[in-house]
Each structure stands twice: as C-alpha cells, then as structure tokens.
Amino acid sequence: xxxxxxxxxxxxxxxxxxxxxxxxxxxxxxxxxxxxxxxxxxxxxxxxxxxxxxxxxxxxxxxxxxxxxxxxxxxxxxxxxxxxxxxxxxxxxxxxxxxxxxxxxxxxxxxxxxxxxxxxxxxxxxxxxxxxxxxxxxxxxxxxxxxxxxxxxxxxxxxxxxxxxxxxxxxxxxxxxxxxxxxxxxxxxxxxxxxxxxxxxxxxxxxxxxxxxxxxxxxxxxxxxxxxxxxxxxxxxxxxxxxxxxxxxxxxxxxxxxxxxxxxxxxxxxxxxxxxxxxxxxxxxxxxxxxxxxxxxxxxxxxxxxxxxxxxxxxxxxxxxxxxxxxxxxxxxxxxxxxxxxxxxxxxxxxxxxxxxxxxxxxxxxxxxxxxxxxxxxxxxxxxxxxxxxxxxxxxxxxxxxxxxxxxxxxxxxxxxxxxxxxxxxxxxxxxxxxxxxxxxxxxxxxxxxxxxxxxxxxxxxxxxxxxxxxxxxxxxxxxxxxxxxxxxxxxxxxxxxxxxxxxxxxxxxxxxxxxxxxxxxxxxxxxxxxxxxxxxxxxxxxxxxxxxxxxxxxxxxxxxxxxxxxxxxxxxxxxxxxxxxxxxxxxxxxxxxxxxxx
Amino acid sequence: xxxxxxxxxxxxxxxxxxxxxxxxxxxxxxxxxxxxxxxxxxxxxxxxxxxxxxxxxxxxxxxxxxxxxxxxxxxxxxxxxxxxxxxxxxxxxxxxxxxxxxxxxxxxxxxxxxxxxxxxxxxxxxxxxxxxxxxxxxxxxxxxxxxxxxxxxxxxx
Numbered sequence: 001x002x003x004x005x006x007x008x009x010x011x012x013x014x015x016x017x018x019x020x021x022x023x024x025x026x027x028x029x030x031x032x033x034x035x036x037x038x039x040x041x042x043x044x045x046x047x048x049x050x051x052x053x054x055x056x057x058x059x060x061x062x063x064x065x066x067x068x069x070x071x072x073x074x075x076x077x078x079x080x081x082x083x084x085x086x087x088x089x090x091x092x093x094x095x096x097x098x099x100x101x102x103x104x105x106x107x108x109x110x111x112x113x114x115x116x117x118x119x120x121x122x123x124x125x126x127x128x129x130x131x132x133x134x135x136x137x138x139x140x141x142x143x144x145x146x147x148x149x150x151x152x153x154x155x156x157x158x159x160x161x162x163x164x165x166x167x168x169x170x171x172x173x174x175x176x177x178x179x180x181x182x183x184x185x186x187x188x189x190x191x192x193x194x195x196x197x198x199x200x201x202x203x204x205x206x207x208x209x210x211x212x213x214x215x216x217x218x219x220x221x222x223x224x225x226x227x228x229x230x231x232x233x234x235x236x237x238x239x240x241x242x243x244x245x246x247x248x249x250x251x252x253x254x255x256x257x258x259x260x261x262x263x264x265x266x267x268x269x270x271x272x273x274x275x276x277x278x279x280x281x282x283x284x285x286x287x288x289x290x291x292x293x294x295x296x297x298x299x300x301x302x303x304x305x306x307x308x309x310x311x312x313x314x315x316x317x318x319x320x321x322x323x324x325x326x327x328x329x330x331x332x333x334x335x336x337x338x339x340x341x342x343x344x345x346x347x348x349x350x351x352x353x354x355x356x357x358x359x360x361x362x363x364x365x366x367x368x369x370x371x372x373x374x375x376x377x378x379x380x381x382x383x384x385x386x387x388x389x390x391x392x393x394x395x396x397x398x399x400x401x402x403x404x405x406x407x408x409x410x411x412x413x414x415x416x417x418x419x420x421x422x423x424x425x426x427x428x429x430x431x432x433x434x435x436x437x438x439x440x441x442x443x444x445x446x447x448x449x450x451x452x453x454x455x456x457x458x459x460x461x462x463x464x465x466x467x468x469x470x471x472x473x474x475x476x477x478x479x480x481x482x483x484x485x486x487x488x489x490x491x492x493x494x495x496x497x498x499x500x501x502x503x504x505x506x507x508x509x510x511x512x513x514x515x516x517x518x519x520x521x522x523x524x525x526x527x528x529x530x531x532x533x534x535x536x537x538x539x540x541x542x543x544x545x546x547x548x549x550x551x552x553x554x555x556x557x558x559x560x561x562x563x564x565x566x567x568x569x570x571x572x573x574x575x576x577x578x579x580x581x582x583x584x585x586x587x588x589x590x591x592x593x594x595x596x597x598x599x
Numbered sequence: 600x601x602x603x604x605x606x607x608x609x610x611x612x613x614x615x616x617x618x619x620x621x622x623x624x625x626x627x628x629x630x631x632x633x634x635x636x637x638x639x640x641x642x643x644x645x646x647x648x649x650x651x652x653x654x655x656x657x658x659x660x661x662x663x664x665x666x667x668x669x670x671x672x673x674x675x676x677x678x679x680x681x682x683x684x685x686x687x688x689x690x691x692x693x694x695x696x697x698x699x700x701x702x703x704x705x706x707x708x709x710x711x712x713x714x715x716x717x718x719x720x721x722x723x724x725x726x727x728x729x730x731x732x733x734x735x736x737x738x739x740x741x742x743x744x745x746x747x748x749x750x751x752x753x754x755x756x
Contacts, residue, residue, distance in 0.1 A: 006715050008695040012617040019631040020613045023638035024606045070668055145667060146705065148733050574632075 059256065061102045064111050064205050067144035068193075076532045080104030081253035085112075089226060089247040093120040096172050096226045096247075103253040105531060106599055107209035108177065108220060114170050114194075115201035121165035123156055126194035126202055131157040131167060131235045136200060142193040143203075157233040159200075169237065171227045174206050175246070177213050178221035182556030185213040211585070211595035212477060212550050222249045278517055279545035281474075284564075289514050292589060294505035295550055295560040300332040300415070300498075308414055309339045309493070329361065335481070337415070339496040341367045346453040365433065366464040368455050370487030370495035372436045373426045373468030383579075385439065393427040397462035398490030401425060404467035408486045411493065412471075417500050420484055424470035428487075433460040465489065473500075476547040476567045476585065478595045502550055508561045509554070514588040517544050520566050523591060524584050531598045541570040542581070549585050551594055564588040608654055609638055615655075615716050616662055622711045623666040623704065633669050637662035656718070656726050663708070663726070698745065706741035709734055 059082050066074025080102045088097040095117050101110040116122045125131065133139060134149030135156050141147075160167045173192045176184035187210040195203045208214060223246055230241040284290050306314060312326040322330040328341045342361035349355040363371070376386040394401040405422055412420060437457025444450045466489035475482040480499055487495040521541055528536050549565040566586045575582050575597075584596035609616075616637070620630035641658045699707065712723045713734075724734040 006618075008699060009618045009621055012614045013627060015627065016617050016631055016634065017613060019635050020609060020616070020638065023635040024609055026635075026639060027602060027605065027642040068668070070664065141667070145728070148705070148729065150733075151736075 059102065060100045060111050061109050061205075064143065064203070065109060065207070072534075073532055076534075077102050077104060077109060078256060080109075080256070082256050083220075083251035083253040085110075085249055085251045087249045089224070089245065090117055091226050091245045092168070092228045092243050093117050093122045093166070094124060094168060094170055094226075094228050096170075096224065098222065098224065098249045098251075101220070101222070101249075101251045101253060103214075103216070103220065105209075105527075106211035106214050106216075106593070106595070107207065108174075108214055108222070109205075109207045110174070110222070111203060111205045112172060113201050113203055114172055115199075116165075116168075121163045122168050123160040123163065123165055123200065124168050124170045124202060125156050125231065126196070126204075127169050127171055128194060129156070129196065131155065131160075131231065131233055135159040136196050136198040138195045143195045160233065167231045167233065169227075169229045169231045170202065171225075172204050173225055174208065174222045175225045176223035177208065178223075178556075179215055179217035179552060180219055180556040181221070182217075182552055183559045184221065184223055185560075187213045209599045210478075211593065211599060215552055215592070215594075217556065219250060219252045222251070223247075224249055276541050277543040279543060280517075281546060284514070284546055289511055290546070290548075290564040290588070291507045292509040292511065292564065293548075293562045294508045294553075294558070295502035295562045296505045297334070297560070298500050298503055299334045300337045301334060304332065305414070306330055308411060309496070327361065335499060335501045337496070337498045339493065340370075341494045348451050350453075351451055362453055363455075364464075364494065365437075365455060365457065365460050366466060366487060366489055366494040368437065368457070369428045369433045369460070369464055369466065370468055370485075372433070372440060373428050373487065374485060375440075376426055376436075377424055377468070377470055381443065385443075386436070389426070389432070389436070391425050391427055393429065396427055396429055396465040396467070396490075399466065399488065401427070401467055404469060404488035407488050407493065408469055408471070408484070411496075412484065412498075415498070416503065417484065417498060419473040419504065420471040421473075422469055423472045424468075426468045427465075428468060429465050430460050430462060433457055433464060463489065463491065466494065474547055475502075475562060476545070476549055476565070477501075478583070478585075481550075502560060502562060504562055508558070509589075511564075511589050514546070514564055515566065515586065515591045517546070517566055519591070520544055520568055520586060523586060523593070524568055524570065527584065527593045527596065528598055531596075533598050536572050536598060539571045539573055539576045541568060543569045545569075546588060549587075549594055551587060565594060605642060609641075609658070612655055612658065615659070618711055618715060619659055619662055619708070620666055622707050623663065624670060629669050630666075633662060633665040636665045640665070656722050659712070660726050702741060702744055706737050706744065709737045710741045713738055 059078060061082070062074045062077040065077055081104070083101045083103075085098045085101055088095050090096075093116055094114060096112065096114050098110060098112040101108055114124060116124055123135070128140060128142075132155050134153040135158070137149040137153065138147045139149060154162070156167065171194075173190055174187075175190075176186050178184040187208045191205075191207040193205045195205075197203055214220075225244070225246050227242065227244045229243070230238040232238065281290070301320070306322050306324070309330050310324040310326065310328050312324045312328070314322055315325045315327075316323040320331055320333065324330070326341075327343055328339065330337075330339045332338065341364040343364045344362040345359040346362045347357040348360045349358050375381075376389050379386070391401075404425075412418075434457045437455060437460070440452075441454050441457070444452055444454060466487050469484075469486045469488060471484035471486075473482050481501045483497075483499050485495075485497040486493050521538075521544075524541070525538065528534070528538065545567045547565055547567045548562045549567070550560055551563045551565075553559055553561045564587075566588050568584045568586070569581050570584070571580075571582060582597035584598075585594045586592065587594055613634075616634050617630065620633050624630045624633060637658060640661050641654075644661075699710075702710075708727060709723055709729075712718050712726060713720065718726070720731055720734055720738075723729075724731045727734065729737075
C-alpha cells in the first residue's frame with residue numbers, strides 16, 4: 001500500500017522544490033536573533049512588566065479568529081479596540097446574543113451565542129448542518145479544524161426526540177453597520193461561521209472589513225438579522241414556522257490596553273517613486289484642490305420606466321424582475337439595474353445527469369456576444385485567451401461606434417445616471433462572435449465545473465453585431481460599484497448593467513488643499529506595516545490617481561459624501577507573480593485609509 | 600539549530616511536505632504558498648521546539664495548519680461553480696489518486712502520514728491532534744474503503 005500511495009502523488013514538482021528553496025533562502029535573510037536562553041529571560045521580564053495587561057488581552061473574538069487564521073491574526077486583533085457587548089434578543093424559543101466585538105482598521109469582528117430560551121426543550125441547529133450529524137460537535141471545522149465526535153454520540157435528531165423538543169434552524173448575521181449615529185449601510189461582504197457547542201448552544205462569528213461602510217468612530221451600531229425555522233427530524237424546513245427579526249446592538253470599543261494601542265510596526269520599505277504615473281484631473285491642476293460632494297442614495301426602482309428598455313410589452317412582473325413578452329428581462333436593486341435578452345431555456349445541470357434538471361433562461365447570441373466582449377475587457381479566464389482582440393472597426397452592420405455611444409448616453413440621461421464617459425469599446429462583428437464563441441464553447445466543454453450553455457455561434461447574423469461599451473464616472477471603490485456595461489446593436493441595447501451607488505449632490509465641503517500625493521507611498525507602507533499582513537512588501541507602485549470615492553461625512557449625521565481620494569495601484573510579490581494589481585484608497589482630505597487589498 | 604541544519608532537514612522532507620499539502624489542497628500554487636508559509640513560521644518559531652528530534656512532526660503540523668488556513672480562505676473566495684480541479688504531477692497515478700481523493704479528508708491525512716510517510720500511530724495522532732483510538736479507527740475505515748484496490752496491512756502501534 002505504501003508504495004502504491006507514494007507513487008500515486010508522482011514526483012514532487014520542480015516549482016514546489018523551488019518554493020521550498022526560496023523559503024529557505026528567506027530564512028537566511030531573516031535570522032532568528034534570540035537564543036532560547038534570551039527568549040526565556042525576555043519572556044519572564046515581559047510577564048513581570050505586563051501581568052495586568054495580559055488579563056486585559058484575553059479576548060473571545062481574538063481567540064476565536066486566532067484558531068481559524070493563526071496567531072498573527074489573533075495578535076493583530078488584540079491590538080484593536082474591544083467592546084464586551086452581551087446584548088441579547090429573543091425570537092420565539094431562541095435567544096441570540098452578541099458577546100464581544102473588536103474594531104480594527106475599518107473592520108468589525110465579533111462573536112456571539114445562540115441558545116434555546118430558558119425553559120425551552122428545543123434543539124437548535126445551524127443551516128449548514130443536518131439533523132443526522134452528531135450533537136454538539138464542530139465536524140465541519142467552522143472554528144478552524146474539524147472535530148471528531150466520539151462513537152456513540154447521539155445525532156441532533158436523536159437528542160431532539162429524547163428531549164421531546166422541536167428542532168429549530170437558526171441563523172444570525174449582521175446586515176448593516178452605522179458609525180457614531182450615522183446612516184446604517186450594508187457591507188459588500190460579510191464572513192460568518194456557526195460552531196456547535198457541547199451544551200447545545202451555537203457560537204457564531206462575523207467579520208466585516210469594508211472601509212466604505214466602517215470607519216473609525218466611537219460608537220458602532222450593528223443591525224443584526226436573526227432567523228428561526230422549525231425543521232423535521234428528516235431535515236425538511238417547515239417554512240410556515242419561519243420567524244425573522246432585525247435588532248440593533250450598540251457598542252463602544254475601547255483599546256484593550258495601553259500596550260495594545262502601540263503595536264510594534266513592521267518595517268515595510270517605502271518604494272521608489274521612479275516610473276510612477278500621477279493622474280490628476282485638470283480641476284486639481286488649476287485649483288490645487290477638489291470639493292467634497294454630498295452623496296445621494298440611488299434607487300433605480302423608484303419611477304422605473306420599463307419601456308425605456310423594451311417595447312414588446314410586459315409578460316410578468318415579480319419582485320425586482322420584469323419579464324417582457326420577447327423573454328428579455330429587466331431586474332434591479334436600489335443601486336443597480338440589469339437588462340438582458342433571453343430566448344428559451346436550458347438545463348443548468350446538463351453536465352451532471354445525477355441531478356434533477358433545472359431550467360434557466362437561455363441568453364440570445366447578442367447577449368452571449370456581450371459576455372464574450374466583457375471577458376476580453378476583464379481578461380477572463382486569462383488574458384492570453386483573448387490576446388490581440390482590440391477595437392478594430394468603428395462601423396458594423398447598421399451601427400457605428402458613435403451611434404452606439406449616443407444610444408447608451410441617451411438612456412443614461414433618461415435614468416439620471418450622470419457623469420459617465422466611455423473608457424473601453426470593442427466591436428463584435430459576425431466573424432469575431434463566431435471565432436470567440438468557438439473558443440468559449442471549448443472552454444466550457446473542457447471544464448467540468450462550468451455550466452454555461454453551449455451555443456451555436458455559427459448562427460450569428462449581422463443583426464447580432466454590436467459594440468460593447470464600458471463607461472466609468474471617475475468614482476473608484478474596491479469593485480465595480482460605479483460602472484456601466486452595454487452591448488448596443490442596430491436594434492438597440494441587448495445587454496446592460498448599471499451600478500451607480502450614489503448620485504452626486506451639492507458641494508458638502510471645499511477643502512483648501514488636499515493631501516500631497518508624494519506622502520502617499522510612505523502612508524501605504526505604514527498602513528501595511530500596521531495591517532494583518534505586516535510581512536507583506538511593496539514591489540512597485542505603478543500609479544497614484546486622484547479620483548472620488550464614497551465615505552461617511554465628517555459629521556456622521558450628514559450621511560455619505562463623495563470625497564476626493566488618492567487611488568494607489570501597486571503590487572506585492574504575490575501580485576507580481578500572478579500579474580495582478582493591488583489597490584489602496586486614501587481619503588485625499590484627511591489622509592485616512594478608506595479601503596485596500598490588504599484589509 | 601543552525602540555519603544550515605534547518606535547511607538540510609527541510610530539504611530532506613520536501614517530498615513529504617508536497618504529499619501532505621497535496622492531500623489537503625487541490626491546487627499546486629496553494630500548496631506552494633502553504634509550504635513557504637510553513638517554512639517561514641517554523642524558522643521564526645523554532646525557539647518553541649523543545650526537542651529537535653521532533654522537528655519533522657512539528658513542521659508537518661505547521662504545514663497542515665497553513666493548508667487549512669488557505670483552504671478556508673479559498674472556500675470563502677471561490678464560487679461553487681468554479682471550484683478548481685485537483686492538479687497532479689505528470690507521473691502521478693491518476694486513477695489511484697482520484698480514488699484516494701474521493702475519500703473523506705479525515706481518512707486521507709492519517710493514511711498519508713501513517714502509510715506513506717511511515718509515522719507511528721502515536722506520532723500521527725500527535726500531528727493530527729487526535730486520540731490514538733480515533734486515529735486507528737480512521738486508518739481502519741480508510742483501509743476498508745480502499746481494500747478492493749490496494750493490499751492492506753495491519754496498523755502497527
């Protein structure tokens with residue numbers, strides 16, 4: 001068996017050996033300076049000096065995340081600000097508690113407990129678990145490493161039967177955050193975990209790192225979403241028993257100790273400015289500053305006019321989705337709007353016959369052409385796939401590039417989406433649609449996990465030809481929160497995505513000057529040194545651009561603003577290796593870091 | 600331990616490090632990241648190692664932690680319909696490898712450490728932070744699952 005299993009892995013790849021060599025080389029450059037004896041003595045001295053501080057360092061949140069992410073992250077959290085919250089909410093037979101929250105560098109990290117209410121004989125289970133799993137064991141490794149339940153451990157269903165209680169599926173997560181009484185905002189991404197405990201309770205965690213929503217403040221308001229639903233012993237949800245609630249938690253984190261507020265910063269060298277591109281608008285060149293604008297929350301659902309997109313008539317209206325008679329679909333959220341053409345359906349499980357067929361709308365060829373062009377712009381699945389494909393023609397069947405831009409800009413004006421200009425265009429004629437379509441079909445066939453439909457691109461006709469357009473408005477964030485993509489044919493817009501989080505309002509403030517861009521590289525180095533990845537280095541900075549980004553107003557009660565910001569494009573060694581860029585966004589008015597790849 | 604001794608020991612166990620990381624992580628680039636992280640951590644924390652003779656098991660433990668940290672991060676980042684396929688070396692035995700990776704991970708790691716790398720039950724249990732009884736039952740179960748394909752041998756304590 002041993003030989004078989006050894007051969008099974010094959011030889012150790014050269015790239016792996018190189019990485020081992022590289023890592024060992026690094027150890028030569030980072031010698032361990034202390035002998036064991038010195039370390040022991042130092043440890044004793046530190047213990048004597050900081051005996052009081054050590055007690056204050058005991059944080060549930062830091063310990064929880066330390067198990068998942070390691071000691072460095074635990075230490076990093078311990079240098080943040082902590083609040084023992086202990087606020088609870090009872091929903092039906094279940095009590096939800098937020099136990100402790102840590103604020104650190106535009107992020108909130110918390111742990112809480114969910115338990116059956118006193119006197120209840122219910123058994124609770126998270127929606128990631130099943131009733132036939134052992135009661136009270138973290139077999140999924142939600143807290144870092146999977147636990148093994150001893151043989152004979154009763155299942156959740158068995159415990160419920162023994163207690164004569166209901167099985168309740170529970171979930172808790174924060175859905176909005178407010179700072180110092182300001183507007184409650186939804187983060188872009190929330191990490192959560194649910195860890196079963198031996199006593200039948202569930203310990204849950206949440207982590208939110210989003211500089212646009214969370215900034216340094218005194219008091220944080222966390223809007224918590226809770227859900228309880230009864231489940232049968234066979235694991236079937238009884239949806240008519242579902243109860244949900246949103247409740248708020250106020251917390252005022254404090255530094256864990258004086259020592260904790262002054263972490264020893266790692267030494268991240270400030271990169272050279274040679275070859276760096278500084279991009280600033282003319283207004284800044286002339287005035288040396290830019291105004292801060294109020295940001296008005298967008299709501300595309302208000303006064304929506306479906307006939308702006310399609311005149312075939314409405315076949316069906318559901319929540320946030322309109323299906324037209326020609327099968328095209330219009331959907332929206334407050335900050336985004338999507339319109340796409342479809343024709344017919346396809347089985348999304350066509351690659352796995354063991355699964356029940358599940359039908360989804362089938363995109364038209366021009367919609368598919370739009371997706372292909374979008375892949376070229378974003379370099380997906382990799383840039384070499386579409387190498388050499390650039391804007392070639394400015395006139396296609398029945399439409400020119402200028403016509404296409406005019407059609408899109410007319411629609412944007414009707415939607416009150418202002419300030420956007422064309423940043424990218426690609427012509428998609430019949431030959432290009434067919435050749436790129438063939439490549440995409442091959443990729444789909446080769447990858448067992450991809451399930452987009454295989455389309456017959458040989459059927460592409462002149463009516464499918466169009467221009468793919470990408471528009472931006474100079475507001476930059478950690479993703480495409482402000483962007484327009486469209487595929488415009490002679491017949492009109494076949495595919496459209498608009499994301500426009502805020503409308504620019506009146507001038508909120510007129511700062512006399514902005515932070516000097518020459519200070520930004522040093523600020524970036526300092527922020528990395530203080531981050532959860534202090535060992536990271538900066539290989540190069542390619543550009544620093546003065547742009548706008550959303551942020552909370554200086555007076556939190558005033559809501560959000562669009563503030564001038566320095567957007568830094570840089571690379572660390574990993575990004576260099578994968579030919580990818582990293583970013584960091586600094587508020588150009590006060591110099592604070594708003595968002596970055598390393599957060 | 601000197602830097603040269605440390606280097607010699609790591610180089611001597613690099614095949615083991617490859618197999619252990621391959622047992623957990625499907626992608627080669629992640630295995631490389633994990634091994635680099637593990638070596639750096641092991642070097643920085645070698646003062647915590649009380650007995651140099653236990654270095655192999657200690658480094659493997661650090662590597663396993665690194666792998667799980669990466670795996671956890673990847674799960675958060677990756678959409679379910681874009682899960683990567685497992686990457687194997689050109690001279691690997693694909694059928695056996697596929698069969699082995701179809702086993703639950705809780706069986707794979709003990710089997711690799713015990714059968715392939717030759718650690719004792721006690722050493723393997725310590726590395727995986729498992730009771731010896733649990734480890735033995737996992738090895739037993741893993742053998743049963745592969746019994747039609749491979750010769751089996753008894754667990755040696």
